[in-house]
Amino acid sequence: MLTTIVIVAVLAAALAASIWWSAPRPDRIDDLARRIDALLPQTQCRRCTFDGCKPYATAIARGEADINQCPPGGAATASAIADLLRREPLPVDARFGAMPQIPEVAWIDESVCIGCTKCIQACPVDAIVGASKFMHTVIAAECTGCELCIPPCPVDCIEMRPAPLRIPVAVNR
Amino acid sequence: MPTAPYVVAQDSVGRVMRTVIYALIPAVVMHVIAFGIGLLVQLAIAIPTALLAEAVALRLRGQAVRPFVMDGSAVITAMLIALCLPPLAPWWLIVSGTAFAILLAKHLYGGLGCNPFNPAMVGYAVLLVSFPLHLTRWLAPDAAALQLASPGVGDTLQAIFTGQLPGSLQWDAITSPTPLNALRTGLTLGHTMQEATAAPIFGVLGGRGWNWINVAILAGGIVLLALRTIRWHAPVAMLLGLTVPAVVMYALDPGAYPGPVFHLTAGASVLCAFFIATDPVSSATSDRGKLVYGAGIGLVTYIIRTWGGYPDGVAFAVLLMNMAVPLIDRFTVPRVYGHAR
Amino acid sequence: MNLDAMRGGLRLDAHKERSTRMPIRLASVPGELIVPLDQHAGTAAVACVSPGERVLRGQPIARPGAQLSAWIHAPVSGTVVAIEPRPVAHVGAPCACIVIANDGRDERYAHEPVDAMTLTPAALCEHIGRGGIVGLGGATFPTATKLFEAATHDDMHLLLNGAECEPWISCDDMLMRERAADILFGARVLMRAVNAARCTIALEDDAPQALQALQQAQGGSDIQIVVVPSVYPAGGERQLIRTLTGREVPTGGLPTDIGVICQNVGTAAAVARWIRDAEPLISRIVTITGSAVREPSNLEARLGTPIATLIEDCGGYEHDALQLIVGGTMMGLSFGTDSAPVVKATNCVIAATAADLQPRGMEMPCIRCGNCSEVCPAFLLPQQLHWLARVHDVPALDALGLADCIECGCCDYVCPSQIPLTQRFRESKPEVLAHIAARTQANAARARFEAREERLARLEREQRARLEEKRRQLTGRKS
Numbered sequence: 001m002l003t004t005i006v007i008v009a010v011l012a013a014a015l016a017a018s019i020w021w022s023a024p025r026p027d028r029i030d031d032l033a034r035r036i037d038a039l040l041p042q043t044q045c046r047r048c049t050f051d052g053c054k055p056y057a058t059a060i061a062r063g064e065a066d067i068n069q070c071p072p073g074g075a076a077t078a079s080a081i082a083d084l085l086r087r088e089p090l091p092v093d094a095r096f097g098a099m100p101q102i103p104e105v106a107w108i109d110e111s112v113c114i115g116c117t118k119c120i121q122a123c124p125v126d127a128i129v130g131a132s133k134f135m136h137t138v139i140a141a142e143c144t145g146c147e148l149c150i151p152p153c154p155v156d157c158i159e160m161r162p163a164p165l166r167i168p169v170a171v172n173r
Numbered sequence: 174m175p176t177a178p179y180v181v182a183q184d185s186v187g188r189v190m191r192t193v194i195y196a197l198i199p200a201v202v203m204h205v206i207a208f209g210i211g212l213l214v215q216l217a218i219a220i221p222t223a224l225l226a227e228a229v230a231l232r233l234r235g236q237a238v239r240p241f242v243m244d245g246s247a248v249i250t251a252m253l254i255a256l257c258l259p260p261l262a263p264w265w266l267i268v269s270g271t272a273f274a275i276l277l278a279k280h281l282y283g284g285l286g287c288n289p290f291n292p293a294m295v296g297y298a299v300l301l302v303s304f305p306l307h308l309t310r311w312l313a314p315d316a317a318a319l320q321l322a323s324p325g326v327g328d329t330l331q332a333i334f335t336g337q338l339p340g341s342l343q344w345d346a347i348t349s350p351t352p353l354n355a356l357r358t359g360l361t362l363g364h365t366m367q368e369a370t371a372a373p374i375f376g377v378l379g380g381r382g383w384n385w386i387n388v389a390i391l392a393g394g395i396v397l398l399a400l401r402t403i404r405w406h407a408p409v410a411m412l413l414g415l416t417v418p419a420v421v422m423y424a425l426d427p428g429a430y431p432g433p434v435f436h437l438t439a440g441a442s443v444l445c446a447f448f449i450a451t452d453p454v455s456s457a458t459s460d461r462g463k464l465v466y467g468a469g470i471g472l473v474t475y476i477i478r479t480w481g482g483y484p485d486g487v488a489f490a491v492l493l494m495n496m497a498v499p500l501i502d503r504f505t506v507p508r509v510y511g512h513a514r
Numbered sequence: 515m516n517l518d519a520m521r522g523g524l525r526l527d528a529h530k531e532r533s534t535r536m537p538i539r540l541a542s543v544p545g546e547l548i549v550p551l552d553q554h555a556g557t558a559a560v561a562c563v564s565p566g567e568r569v570l571r572g573q574p575i576a577r578p579g580a581q582l583s584a585w586i587h588a589p590v591s592g593t594v595v596a597i598e599p600r601p602v603a604h605v606g607a608p609c610a611c612i613v614i615a616n617d618g619r620d621e622r623y624a625h626e627p628v629d630a631m632t633l634t635p636a637a638l639c640e641h642i643g644r645g646g647i648v649g650l651g652g653a654t655f656p657t658a659t660k661l662f663e664a665a666t667h668d669d670m671h672l673l674l675n676g677a678e679c680e681p682w683i684s685c686d687d688m689l690m691r692e693r694a695a696d697i698l699f700g701a702r703v704l705m706r707a708v709n710a711a712r713c714t715i716a717l718e719d720d721a722p723q724a725l726q727a728l729q730q731a732q733g734g735s736d737i738q739i740v741v742v743p744s745v746y747p748a749g750g751e752r753q754l755i756r757t758l759t760g761r762e763v764p765t766g767g768l769p770t771d772i773g774v775i776c777q778n779v780g781t782a783a784a785v786a787r788w789i790r791d792a793e794p795l796i797s798r799i800v801t802i803t804g805s806a807v808r809e810p811s812n813l814e815a816r817l818g819t820p821i822a823t824l825i826e827d828c829g830g831y832e833h834d835a836l837q838l839i840v841g842g843t844m845m846g847l848s849f850g851t852d853s854a855p856v857v858k859a860t861n862c863v864i865a866a867t868a869a870d871l872q873p874r875g876m877e878m879p880c881i882r883c884g885n886c887s888e889v890c891p892a893f894l895l896p897q898q899l900h901w902l903a904r905v906h907d908v909p910a911l912d913a914l915g916l917a918d919c920i921e922c923g924c925c926d927y928v929c930p931s932q933i934p935l936t937q938r939f940r941e942s943k944p945e946v947l948a949h950i951a952a953r954t955q956a957n958a959a960r961a962r963f964e965a966r967e968e969r970l971a972r973l974e975r976e977q978r979a980r981l982e983e984k985r986r987q988l989t990g991r992k993s
Contacts, residue, residue, distance in 0.1 A: 042956035044963050052963055080909070125962040144959050176937045178844045178923030179837065180526075180681070180872040184930040186881055240876060286879035286931075404884065453883040458895055502898075509915035510752060510892040511765040 033061040039080045043072040044124035045146035047097045052124060060085075068093045072145075104160040105143035106150070110135045112157035119149035119158060140164050186285070190245030192402045196393035197252050197448065203389040204256065207382035208312045211260020211329050215267050216252065218333075222271045223251035230280035246285055250274050253293035253448060257441060257488075258300070259311045261329060263336040266307055270296040290495045291455045298488045311351050352383060353440045353484040356431060387443045394447025403451040406463035407470075411446040412437060414471020422479065436475065440485035445470065449487070455495045462498075462505035469494040469501075518760045520753060522891040523745040524924050526844070528720055529870075530684045533803040533810040538688050540814050541800075541827050543620075547589050547818030549575065549612045550602050553857035554654040556582025561612055567594045570623035572794050574646075575612055584656045585646040588614060589796040589816035591621040603821065603840040603849035604859050611855070614818065625792040630703045635665055638707040645788035646795040646858075651675060651686075651749075651778035652841060654859045657785070663768060664708040664775040672710040673758060674701055676717035676724065676779040677742050677749030680842030683862040685799040686779050688812040690717060690724035693783055694731035700782030701737055703789050708775055713737045715779065716754055718744035746844060747922045751776045753891050765918050766950070780861075800856055802828045806835035806865035815856045821863055822852040835865035843871070844923040878931040886925035886935065892918045896925035896935050903942040908949045916946045 037057035048069035050056035059065035060081065067081040068090040075091060082089035108119070108128075113135040120128045120136060127143045130136030138149075140163065150158050204212045227247040231238045254270050274296030282288040301308055312324070324332065332338050397403045415436050422430040436442060441449075450456060450467050457466040470490045477486020508514055552558035557579035569575055569588040576586040592614045599608040628641055643658025664670050674697065678686040690697060701713050717724055719741050728739050742748050742757055752763050754776065761772045769776055780798065787793045796817055803810035808829030815824055821838075825831065839846040840854075840863055864870070886896035894915055902910045916939060925935045 037960070040956075041952070042959035042963065044959065052967075053960070054963070124966065125959050126966050127962070142958070142962065144955075174848050174850070175837070175873070176848070176934070176940070177839075177841075177846055177921075178926050178936065179839060179846070179848070179866070180843045181874050181927050181929070181932060183872060184928065185875060185932070186878045186930050189881070189883065189930050240878065244878065246881075284879070286881045404888075453881050456882075458882065458884065458898060459887065506914065507887070507893055507895065509765065509894055509918050510756070511762045511767070511918060512915060513764075 029058070029061045033058040035084060036060050036081055039073070039077055039084065040070060041073045041077060041144075043144040043146050045072060045144070045148065046124075047071050049096070066090065066093070069096045071097050072099045074099070099145075100160070103163040104145045105140045105163045106138045106145070106147070106158050107140075107161040108136055108138055109157040109159070110137060112155050114155055116154055118152040118154065122149045122152045124148060186244045186246070189402060190249055192400060193249055193397065193448065194245060194252065196397045196402075197249075197256070197390075199389035199393050200256065200386055200444070201252075203386045204260075207386060208260045209324060209329060210326060211312065211324075211333070212255060214329060214333050215255040215258060215260060215262065218264050219251035219255045219267050219271045220248055222268050223247040223275050226272045226275035227280075230276055230284070234280065234284065236284070241285060244285065247275055247279075249448075250279070250293045250296070253444075254296045256444065257293075257297045259308060261310060261312060261324070261332040262307055264333050266300060266304060270300040273299050286454055288454055289498065291449055291452050291491055294449060294488045294491045294495075298492060301483065301488060309354065311354075351440070351484065352435075353478065356435075356439075357484050360429065384438055387438050390443045390447060394443070397447065397451070403447065404460070404463065406460050407450040407456055407467035408446040410464040410467030411450045411471040411474075412442070414468035415442060415475050416471070418472060418475045418479075430479065436478070440478070441487040442474070445474070445487040445491065449491055455491075455498065457498050457501045457505065459502070459505045459507050461507065462501045465501050465505060466494055466498065469497060517740070517742060518757050520743070520745055520748055520757050520891065521893060522889045522924065523747060523753070524889055524927055525744070526681050526746045526927075528684075528744065529682045529803070530687065530720070533682075533684045533801050533812060534688060536809070536811045538692055538799055538812045538814055539827070541816070541819055541824050543590060543616060543816055544819055544823045545616050546595070547592075547614045547616060547816060548600050548820065548855040549586060549589065549614065549818040550600070550604075550855065550857055551576055551586065551610045551612065553586070553604065553817075553859060554582070554584045554648045554656055556584075556656065558610070559583055559586050561597050561610075563588075563594050563612065565594050565596055568592070569594060569614060570621050572625060572792075572796060573623035574644075574794075575614075578643075578656075582656055582659055584648050584658075585644055585794070586612075587646050587794040587796050588623070589818045590614060590616045591619050592617040601851050601854050602857065603838075603854035603863075604847065604857055611818075625794065627792045628789060630706060630789045635707050635709055636662075638703070639665055642703075642707060642785055642788065644794075645785070647781060647784050647788060648795070648858050649778055650780035650784060650798060650858065650861070651751075652845075652859055652861055653751075657777070657781055660775065660777075661704070661707045664710075664770045667770050667773060668709070669773060670708045670710040670770070671759070671774045672701065672705050672708065672713040673754065673774055673776045674704075674713065674715040674779050674782050675749055675751065675754055675776055676715055676721070676728075677744075677754055678721075679718060679744060679746045679749040680844050680846075680862075681746070682803050682864050683801050683842050684803070685801045685812050685861050687717075687721045687724050688801075689780055689783055689799055690721065691727050694724075694727040696783040696786040697728070697779050698731050698735070698737060699790060700784070700786035703785050704775075704777060704782060710775070714740055714758060716740045716742055716749075716758060717779075718742055718748060720744040746924070747891055747920070750891060750920055750922060752920065765915065795858060798856070798858065798860065800824060800860050801862040802865075803862065804835065804839075804865035805867040805870050806831050806833045808832040815860075817857060818855045820853050820855055821860075824856065824863065825852060825865065831865065833867050836868050837864075837866045837871060839864040839866060844927070845921065874932040874934065877933055880929075880931055880933060883930060885928040885930065889924040889928050891922060891924065892920055894919060896939075899942075900933060900935055900938060903938045906942070906945065908942075908945050911942060911946050912949050912953075916942060917950055919943070 037054050040053040040057060042053050044052045048056045050059055060067060068078050070077050071092055078092055079089040115133040115135055117132050120130060125142060125144055127139045128136050224242055224247055227242050228238050231241050251271050258267055274292040278290050278292040278295035279288045398405055416433045419433040419436040423432040450470050457463050473490035473493055474486045477483055477489055559576035559579055561576045563569055563575045571588060571591045573588045574585050575588045578584055594612060595615045596613040600611040601608045630638055639658050639661040647657040648654040676686050676690050705713050715728060732739060747753055755769055755774050756762050763769050764771055784795050797814055799812055800815050801812050802824050807825060811828055813824050813827055837848050839848050840860055841847060880897055880900055882897055890896060899914055899916055919939050921936050921940060923936045
């Protein structure tokens with residue numbers, strides 16, 4: 001009798017401890033956000049309405065945003081996050097926009113550029129180089145194709161072009 | 174156009190399985206010497222049943238029948254179940270156990286290579302929980318020495334196919350508990366270890382007759398190791414997993430717990446180590462995984478034998494560890510070349 | 515020298531006896547040579563001659579393309595007759611080739627000879643590049659690119675790979691037996707080019723004559739000669755490095771990351787010829803073998819010679835060849851027509867009969883026996899990769915290291931279920947490499963984003979601090 005009570009009590013305590021341990025807690029939010037961020041494509045395009053991938057990840061971790069707001073990540077990212085959070089996968093919500101089928105990068109028509117630096121300030125990954133009154137150019141290899149530089153341009157000299165083929169470097173040669 | 178490599182070793186699933194079947198033959202021979210021809214009758218029932226069940230399942234699943242029936246895996250399942258059952262068990266017992274193993278434990282999960290549980294152990298476990306009485310009716314090994322009657326060929330056939338013994342024989346007169354059973358009963362009745370193991374069925378190592386069967390199984394296992402058909406990790410880990418707790422408990426109280434030698438030679442320990450824990454399909458993948466898997470089987474076997482409700486726990490230990498295989502595999506992925514630990 | 519035991523691999527029949535009976539012979543030079551523009555790792559070279567132009571032997575006829583490319587030189591003197599697609603053996607589809615009509619005069623193009631020991635290492639690397647030299651072990655990685663990479667590191671250890679582990683191939687063995695002096699000369703040039711502190715030549719224990727020749731040529735110099743057990747694939751770059759140094763090339767990295775540069779012995783000999791004799795890479799030693807060939811042997815052939823010509827030089831076909839393979843039987847490529855030319859990568863041509871090949875039986879389901887992981891020289895779990903490749907689980911394939919598969923074929927060889935594992939892995943690799951590229955790109959973007967955020971935050975802090983300072987000064991003055 002006593003043995004049974006003790007065993008059941010110990011089991012119950014263990015179960016309670018494990019539930020407590022796995023419950024979301026503020027000090028875990030950062031860690032969870034980091035893990036969600038690792039699944040996001042890092043386009044930093046703000047289509048999700050947050051100020052970048054990390055802020056969006058933090059919002060998901062806090063339960064303030066849904067998992068289907070990332071068009072560049074697409075279904076793969078949404079389902080990877082769903083896996084991580086043990087939730088049902090959702091298709092990407094079309095309200096957050098779409099990405100082109102072929103990856104694109106920004107391209108500045110240097111003959112038109114007036115050197116206003118507005119696009120440089122808009123670029124979330126510092127992929128545009130140039131200085132005031134000098135023409136700007138996009139480092140294609142660093143451009144994520146977020147399109148954030150297009151609206152600020154006063155002379156509409158930026159357009160999206162297919163990304164240069166990045167030959168995957170074979171691991172062995 | 175074909176692609177490299179253009180040469181492959183002339184090996185096949187069938188050859189691997191046949192090697193295992195041949196390695197079981199010494200055990201079958203010793204079994205027949207100890208218990209009479211009952212096992213041969215059981216095999217004659219079990220193997221056709223397994224092949225028929227395999228063929229039916231393959232046909233129903235719309236797969237090629239011939240290559241899979243001929244691959245020998247069903248024969249091994251049948252042989253393992255037959256080796257676990259008492260030699261005079263009624264025919265419907267082995268038929269239902271084998272059919273269950275092949276149809277439910279193997280083909281419902283996708284057939285060869287896809288079954289998470291060892292089919293033979295599923296079949297045996299089902300029989301063990303469904304028909305416990307029949308599974309205790311073991312014959313006395315080496316009957317003459319124990320002054321018990323030994324059934325002849327006719328008696329054996331009659332017992333298996335009708336479930337009735339010939340008029341002159343009584344179950345009580347020919348059956349004998351297995352050493353694990355006898356010890357368990359003795360200890361439960363409050364006998365000391367000496368009293369419990371004084372019964373005539375106990376021989377030099379473990380039980381009379383049983384010890385020679387185990388030696389034969391061990392020989393077959395060593396041959397498989399030498400031929401590299403199986404790897405050493407799971408057998409060694411399983412035997413260690415059984416030995417270590419046996420040594421510890423025996424050292425604590427030799428009067429209440431039998432020693433490691435008894436555990437290693439009793440029941441299906443050796444059979445499990447070399448022929449069941451090494452089943453590639455249902456065991457862990459990596460070398461480290463196999464060590465964990467084997468050690469787990471040994472430990473759970475010891476726990477069930479010592480504190481559980483069944484005299485031998487091998488079947489349940491294997492099934493429990495089968496269940497743990499995905500978890501083991503997840504945590505025992507080997508380090509890839511050029512990757513940090 | 516302590517050798518690390520190789521993990522995994524297979525002991526295979528080397529099939530070298532027949533092709534090593536005769537010394538290396540010069541192959542006949544045909545009337546028409548076909549020189550593909552794409553015969554090295556990386557992008558194809560760009561032709562710098564046009565049809566009708568007369569070229570001299572050794573004259574550059576194509577310059578390096580955009581990335582990882584190499585010079586190509588005319589193998590004979592004659593006239594360029596066409597630049598057109600022709601069937602080749604080393605890639606599936608026909609590829610653009612410069613076709614040269616041989617005038618039979620073999621007039622040499624005058625290259626400036628150089629003194630390797632007076633050139634700076636950088637100039638030497640550059641010069642080796644102009645010789646059109648690529649890795650002759652089969653990977654054809656442009657040697658100059660590799661040397662430039664290595665020259666940025668100090669204390670390099672130069673490994674010359676003579677461990678020719680794949681069955682049937684014997685061209686390196688014959689080269690070491692007959693031209694050990696060239697290899698050692700090349701070794702010294704390469705050591706100087708990368709400023710190497712040490713040099714080790716590795717060969718397998720089934721090449722005793724080659725060992726003897728190398729030891730004689732070495733003559734007490736500081737170049738070390740090491741014999742490794744002949745286990746396939748002991749001569750794989752990464753496997754050899756682990757055996758000789760006990761260290762592993764990090765995944766996604768290069769041997770130079772651990773201070774090693776590996777070159778094939780044939781490459782060293784080609785370097786010697788270029789530096790010493792001013793002869794660029796216009797010929798190579800090719801093993802012509804297989805049971806369908808009457809007299810298997812090693813031939814020194816001009817690049818661009820049709821394979822049919824070499825087989826004629828070896829007495830022609832004795833039986834109908836069931837399969838033509840360029841390379842060895844474990845990693846080679848099968849090809850359709852013997853009109854395909856010899857290229858820089860052609861180390862061996864096997865005209866195989868049915869008896870030479872052991873084709874697979876019927877594919878059965880995987881029984882998880884684990885033989886594959888036992889022999890995998892990259893320590894992978896091929897059986898797990900096989901399941902994951904079937905369902906295209908790219909992240910899991912990446913996590914289990916599919917990108918580190920060297921496609922050696924060992925897992926295929928031992929699989930009792932006869933599953934074409936290597937081919938499955940080859941098919942899945944582009945997906946995994948694309949996944950790794952995307953991940954690398956994402957990590958870079960994350961780093962840049964975070965750096966920018968940090969910079970913006972810092973600027974704002976500094977701005978605020980300045981304002982604060984100014985306010986304090988103003989209020990201080992008031993009070």
